[in-house]
Each structure stands twice: as structure tokens, then as C-alpha cells.
Amino acid sequence: MSVAGDISTGAPRLHLSQDMQQLLYRLLAAGLLCVALSIATDAFFTTNNILNVLRQASLLFFLASGLTLVILTGGLDLSVGANIGLSACLAATVIKATGSPVLGTLTGLTAGCAVGICNGLMVAKLRIPSFIATYGMLWVLHGITYYYMAGETIHGFPPGFRQIGSGYFLGIPIPVYLMVGFLVAGTLFAQRTVWGQQIYAIGANPVAARLTGIPVDRRLILVYAFSGAMAGVASIVFLARLNSAEGDIGEAMTLPAIAAVLIGGASLFGGVGSVFGTFVGALILTLVLNGMNLLAVNASWQPLVTGVIVIFAVWLDMVGRRRS
Amino acid sequence: MSDQALSSAPARLRIPAVPGVAVALAGLAVLFSALSPGFLTAGNLSNILVQSVILLLLALPMTLIIMTEGLDLSMGAVLTLASLVLALIVVSTQSLVLGLAGALGVGLAFGLVNGWLVSVLSIPPFVATLGTMGAAQGLALIVSDGQSVVGIPRFIRQVYSGEVAGIPTPILIGAGFYALFHVLLYHTRFGTYICALGGNRDALTLAGVKWKRLLIAAYMLGGAMAGVAALLMTARMNSGHPTAAIGMEFDAIAAVALGGTSFEKGNGWIFGTLMGVLTVGVLRNGLNLLAVPSSVQVACIGALVIFALFLDGMRSHKS
Numbered sequence: 229m230s231v232a233g234d235i236s237t238g239a240p241r242l243h244l245s246q247d248m249q250q251l252l253y254r255l256l257a258a259g260l261l262c263v264a265l266s267i268a269t270d271a272f273f274t275t276n277n278i279l280n281v282l283r284q285a286s287l288l289f290f291l292a293s294g295l296t297l298v299i300l301t302g303g304l305d306l307s308v309g310a311n312i313g314l315s316a317c318l319a320a321t322v323i324k325a326t327g328s329p330v331l332g333t334l335t336g337l338t339a340g341c342a343v344g345i346c347n348g349l350m351v352a353k354l355r356i357p358s359f360i361a362t363y364g365m366l367w368v369l370h371g372i373t374y375y376y377m378a379g380e381t382i383h384g385f386p387p388g389f390r391q392i393g394s395g396y397f398l399g400i401p402i403p404v405y406l407m408v409g410f411l412v413a414g415t416l417f418a419q420r421t422v423w424g425q426q427i428y429a430i431g432a433n434p435v436a437a438r439l440t441g442i443p444v445d446r447r448l449i450l451v452y453a454f455s456g457a458m459a460g461v462a463s464i465v466f467l468a469r470l471n472s473a474e475g476d477i478g479e480a481m482t483l484p485a486i487a488a489v490l491i492g493g494a495s496l497f498g499g500v501g502s503v504f505g506t507f508v509g510a511l512i513l514t515l516v517l518n519g520m521n522l523l524a525v526n527a528s529w530q531p532l533v534t535g536v537i538v539i540f541a542v543w544l545d546m547v548g549r550r551r552s
Numbered sequence: 553m554s555d556q557a558l559s560s561a562p563a564r565l566r567i568p569a570v571p572g573v574a575v576a577l578a579g580l581a582v583l584f585s586a587l588s589p590g591f592l593t594a595g596n597l598s599n600i601l602v603q604s605v606i607l608l609l610l611a612l613p614m615t616l617i618i619m620t621e622g623l624d625l626s627m628g629a630v631l632t633l634a635s636l637v638l639a640l641i642v643v644s645t646q647s648l649v650l651g652l653a654g655a656l657g658v659g660l661a662f663g664l665v666n667g668w669l670v671s672v673l674s675i676p677p678f679v680a681t682l683g684t685m686g687a688a689q690g691l692a693l694i695v696s697d698g699q700s701v702v703g704i705p706r707f708i709r710q711v712y713s714g715e716v717a718g719i720p721t722p723i724l725i726g727a728g729f730y731a732l733f734h735v736l737l738y739h740t741r742f743g744t745y746i747c748a749l750g751g752n753r754d755a756l757t758l759a760g761v762k763w764k765r766l767l768i769a770a771y772m773l774g775g776a777m778a779g780v781a782a783l784l785m786t787a788r789m790n791s792g793h794p795t796a797a798i799g800m801e802f803d804a805i806a807a808v809a810l811g812g813t814s815f816e817k818g819n820g821w822i823f824g825t826l827m828g829v830l831t832v833g834v835l836r837n838g839l840n841l842l843a844v845p846s847s848v849q850v851a852c853i854g855a856l857v858i859f860a861l862f863l864d865g866m867r868s869h870k871s
Contacts, residue, residue, distance in 0.1 A: 370851070528690055538679065539683065546673060
């Protein structure tokens with residue numbers, strides 16, 4: 229009896245501490261980055277810059293949090309950046325046509341979610357490997373958006389709408405509040421609901437998940453729909469911040485979003501990772517890019533650094549797996 | 553009567569199925585011939601062949617890479633970078649050999665890194681090459697400072713626009729490399745190992761084959777071909793541009809997928825890839841003649857790939 233008790237209490241405690249350890253390492257890395265940047269440049273540790281970092285991290289986090297759920301199931305969504313482009317352009321059109329930010333926001337969210345559902349159907353029902361299905365979707369969306377916009381820019385939105393992206397409440401940017409809201413909601417969903425746990429189970433072992441009666445197809449469609457909807461959220465905040473919509477608005481966001489999830493400790497093989505980890509990952513990546521900006525490194529280096537970080541994060545995960 | 557019906561059923565099954573890509577190619581050709589009078593002319597058909605060569609040069613090694621259950625998303629960005637390096641070297645030294653060496657060097661280096669990440673570090677290929685794609689895009693912006701490289705000498709342009717014995721040079725180059733890859737895949741040990749890498753890697757390990765080196769070689773082949781394609785691309789555009797071939801890997805993947813090469817189990821078909829390349833070429837050319845914007849062409853190709861993969865999935869489920 230006592231032995232069984234030991235095992236059952238011992239195993240989860242060990243598991244938890246390992247996860248916590250990983251998370252602490254990452255928080256430590258973020259802290260060290262902050263210290264290093266404070267020493268390297270005077271411009272870093274100022275209220276303005278810190279708020280700026282948080283606001284940039286929030287944009288990345290919206291995209292990356294939805295992507296986290298997809299990666300938890302062992303899939304990948306490469307269409308999120310192109311999805312931002314289409315959702316933002318559609319939302320911008322509706323705001324311009326009706327003058328109603330609410331309708332525009334709903335349009336953006338619906339468009340993002342619809343794209344996500346298409347991805348989910350391709351992965352769950354047609355059984356196309358997710359990275360290829362969403363890569364195809366990337367180019368379909370890209371084509372539609374460019375055709376729709378025909379090189380035009382839509383700009384000039386109502387001031388009330390622009391508050392979502394560039395406004396402040398109690399001295400803190402509004403996107404940061406949104407980020408905290410989605411962080412709490414996402415963490416509660418993933419860790420404390422049956423659906424969230426089923427998503428982990430699907431990623432850890434899809435066959436076992438199916439055999440235990442989890443409706444795998446429906447959950448897969450759900451996570452891709454979430455990922456699409458979060459791209460919709462990101463598109464709205466982006467739109468409000470930039471005050472203009474162009475076809476290529478989100479193109480450069482896909483790789484950073486994937487990087488944020490992987491830095492946050494999620495495994496591409498599914499079942500490992502957390503929304504909070506992704507939050508830390510988004511923070512670390514934003515700190516790196518912000519630091520490069522402050523140190524006057526040419527912006528052309530950013531995709532290169534992000535690419536190297538992606539590979540490095542996956543490699544760390546591989547090494548960790550081999551050891552355990 | 554019923555006997556006849558029974559005996560005719562298996563006979564019908566024995567007729568070899570016409571591959572989907574051939575149907576797609578023929579269908580598109582008929583469609584565009586009907587819709588546009590300019591399509592079915594000797595000049596335009598030769599044009600399609602010439603324009604398809606760069607894509608063919610990428611799709612051939614992509615077939616091999618996909619057969620190993622891999623993927624190379626960095627090809628378009630590497631092609632862009634190689635084209636810029638070639639343009640910069642040629643403009644400053646006026647030497648085709650040095651320029652081509654530079655482009656091949658870039659391609660081989662990225663191929664080596666891709667192969668090393670995939671085989672030695674066992675990073676999933678789509679993520680490894682997504683990362684190197686970012687790296688190559690960044691380097692392309694850095695070496696060019698975001699500007700086009702102009703002032704390409706005339707002898708480079710000749711590579712794309714020249715003719716040998718009345719046949720455009722690009723077609724000869726394309727045909728040569730097609731023959732090379734055909735021999736490589738079907739008549740050498742390397743080709744057999746490539747099939748086995750996707751089909752049964754454990755068997756290779758048990759047979760004592762050092763397959764990690766082969767995998768690296770496959771990705772390096774992809775990089776080298778991107779270097780060769782960079783020469784044609786620079787000659788065609790008469791400049792080096794930092795976003796010239798972004799997304800071209802997608803056309804290559806599309807051609808390979810259309811050609812019936814499977815993303816699982818090492819089933820590849822090099823002639824299918826040729827037909828896939830021509831299908832993409834005919835689609836783009838026909839839509840161009842009908843004045844359809846290139847953005848819509850991209851969307852059409854995306855939809856075509858998803859459809860081809862869907863068929864691929866159906867086939868593998870049946871068998």
C-alpha cells in the first residue's frame with residue numbers, strides 16, 4: 229500500500245518539477261537577457277522601451293498561443309502569417325464600408341477562424357500531413373489576399389478602434405491586457421479542462437487517444453480553428469496599431485511565432501509544452517529582436533537570427549528527449 | 553450474361569490506370585487551347601518549355617529529397633541568395649566561372665547544413681529547412697543591402713536567351729539534368745539507397761550502409777541544383793534581386809506532389825516530376841495568356857497541391 233502510494237505521488241511530483249525546472253531556466257534566460265541589455269545599452273531599461281517590448285511580445289503571443297495548441301497535437305500551422313494578411317484586409321474593408329469597428333472585428337475573427345477550420349478539415353478528414361496542408365493554405369491565402377487588395381492599401385480607421393492597438397489604460401498598452409487575458413484563459417483551457425487534456429493526449433499518443441474514445445478528428449479541427457481565430461485576433465490588434473492594411477501585413481510573422489512556441493519548450497512531436505511557456509518564449513524572442521534594434525543591428529539580420537533560434541530550440545528538445 | 557460481367561470486371565482492373573498528372577496536363581492543355589488562340593503555337597509551346605527549366609532544376613532534387621521522407625523549404629531562398637552572390641561576383645570580376653562557383657558554393661553550404669540538421673541532429677526536415685530558409689532570406693537582404701544587383705554582362709544573358717543548333721540553351725540544360733537524375737535514381741546504387749531511405753531506413757542500418765552521409769548528399773544535391781538554377785535565373789532577369797525566387801520551392805513541391813511522388817514510403821517517379829513541372833508551367837502560362845493575375849495563379853497552384861495530396865492519401869489508404 230505504502231509503496232503504491234509512494235509511486236503514485238512520487239512520479240507526478242518528479243514530472244512537475246522537471247517541467248517547472250525547464251520553465252525556470254527559460255525565465256532565467258529572459259532575466260539574463262534583460263540584465264545584459266540593460267548593461268549594453270542605456271535605452272533598454274526605460275519605461276517606454278519595456279512597455280514597447282511587452283506590446284510587441286503581445287502581438288507575437290496572440291499568434292503563438294493558438295499555434296501552441298496545434299503543436300501540442302503534434303501538428304504545425306504554417307498558414308498563420310498569411311491568415312493575418314487576409315483577415316486584416318477583410319476586417320479593414322468592413323470597417324471602411326460600414327464604419328463599425330465591431331463588425332470589422334467580427335469579420336476578422338470569423339475569417340481567421342474559417343481558414344483554421346479549413347486547415348483542420350484537411351488535416352483531420354483528408355489526412356494530409358499538417359505542415360504540407362497549411363503550407364498549401366499559405367499560398368492559397370497569399371494569392372487571394374494579393375488579388376483582393378491588388379496592391380492597394382486601406383488606411384485611416386476610427387480613433388476608438390485604433391485604441392485596441394495603440395491605446396493605454398492606467399499607463400499600460402491595451403494589447404498587454406489582452407495578452408494577459410488570453411494567457412490566463414489559454415492556460416486554464418489547456419491545463420484545467422477535459423478538452424485541453426485531450427489535446428495533450430492526442431499529441432502524446434494519437435492511437436491511444438483514439439482508442440480511449442477521444443473524438444480526435446473534432447479536437448484537431450478545434451485546435452486549428454483556435455489557431456486561425458488567434459491569427460484573427462492578432463490581425464485586429466495589428467490593424468489597429470498600424471492604422472493601415474496591406475496584403476503582406478503578416479508575412480514575416482510565421483517564423484517568429486513558431487520560434488516563440490519552440491523556445492517556450494513545446495515539442496514538435498506533440499504532447500509537451502504549455503501556453504505559459506509560449507508566453508516566456510515570445511518574451512525572449514522579442515527581447516532578442518528589441519536588443520538587436522537598440523544595438524543598431526541592421527533589421528536584415530532578424531530573419532537569420534530567428535531561423536537559427538528555431539533550429540537551436542528544436543535541437544535542444546531533441547537532445548533532451550534522447551537523454552530521457 | 554452474369555458470367556461475362558464477372559469475367560470482364562477483373563480485366564477492366566488490369567488496364568493500367570492513367571496517372572492523374574497526365575490527365576491534368578492534357579486537360580489543361582485542351583482547356584487553354586480552347587480558351588486562348590495564342591496557346592497552341594510553336595512559339596508559345598517552346599516558351600513554356602524554356603520557362604519551366606528553372607522549376608525543373610529545383611523539382612528534380614526535390615523529388616529525391618521528398619523520397620527520403622524529407623522536404624526542403626529553403627530552396628527558393630537559397631536560389632535567391634545564390635543568384636545574388638553570382639550577380640555580385642560576375643559584376644565585379646566579369647567571370648562566369650567564378651560566379652557559378654560562388655553560386656554552387658552557397659547552394660552546397662546550405663545543402664550541407666540542411667542535411668546535417670536533418671540526419672545528424674535528426675531535426676524534422678520541414679522545421680530545419682524552415683529555419684535555414686529564414687537564414688538564407690536574411691543573408692540575401694544582408695549581401696544585397698535590400699537593393700537589386702544590376703549591370704549583368706551580356707555573356708550571362710546569353711545563357712538564357714542563346715541557342716545551340718536551333719534549340720534554346722535552357723532546354724538543353726534542362727534535358728541534360730533530367731537525364732542525369734534519371735540515371736542517378738534508377739541506375740546507380742545511390743538511387744537505390746535514396747528509395748530505401750524513405751521506404752525502409754532500418755534495413756539500410758542493418759545492412760551497414762552509412763545512410764546519414766547519403767541523406768546529407770541528397771540535400772547537398774538540392775543546394776547545388778539551386779546554384780545551377782541561380783545562373784539561369786540571373787540570366788533571365790538580367791539582375792539579382794533579394795526577393796526574386798521567394799516561394800519558388802512551393803512550385804517545386806507542387807510539381808513533385810502532382811507528379812505522384814509520395815510524402816511517405818519512398819515512392820518516387822522522376823518522369824512524373826517532369827510532367828508535374830510541365831503542368832505547373834502550362835497552368836501559369838495559360839493563366840498568363842488569359843491575363844489572370846499572378847496572385848490568383850499562386851492560389852490555383854496551392855489548391856492543386858492540396859488536391860494532389862488528397863489523391864495521394866486516398867491511394868495509400870486503399871493499398
